[in-house]
Amino acid sequence: MTFTVAIDGPAAAGKGTISKAVAARLGFAHLDTGLLYRAVGAQVLRGVDPEAAARALTAEDLEAEDLRRAAVAQEASKVAAIPAVRAALVEFQRAFARRVGGAVLDGRDIGTVICPEAEVKLFVTASPEVRARRRHAEQVAQGADDPYEIVLAEVRARDDRDMNRTDAPLKPAEDAVVLDTSDLSIEAAVARALEIIDMRR
């Protein structure tokens, strides 16, 4: 059995948490596709050519410690605008989506470009202020001390780059269900996502 759940949306909207929880509940494999772009971004910060980094990417690169850094996130959204970088990462993601037993992929273009035939498409979103507050709290918990205003500016800069690029811009697929998590707890957002998936199984 193959069954693909595509979960797209902007940074810190809750897609990662929802995707992990949904995959665990359904017994599906999960791929955080942002890690692919972050791993390329991390290599570029070390001086590697973006396309060469994307072509040479290995599963081990996705486990590097520094991928969660804010500087890596910004670089990821820059390399993600390069068509040759995106093209080099397509097949890996499509093969993952076709895994026997089901797969959840989260990112920006899963429902629109990577898996237009996905059985379920969710677009998880929240206001920029709510997302920046969540990201700020995460960073404080990890010992970073950038002020909230800086985190909000970073969230907006990344939204802007992701939504306005020519190749695979961030937008809901026409047949995606939009889930706004601004006023939802994590538990309520996961429950709603599972309800939407169950209706299509």
Ligand code: C5P
């Ligand atoms: O999801 P995450 O914040 O880890 O993604 C980092 C960056 O990678 C995003 O800002 C976006 O530019 C890029 N990305 C993408 N397509 C995806 C996943 C992530 O362009 N499917």
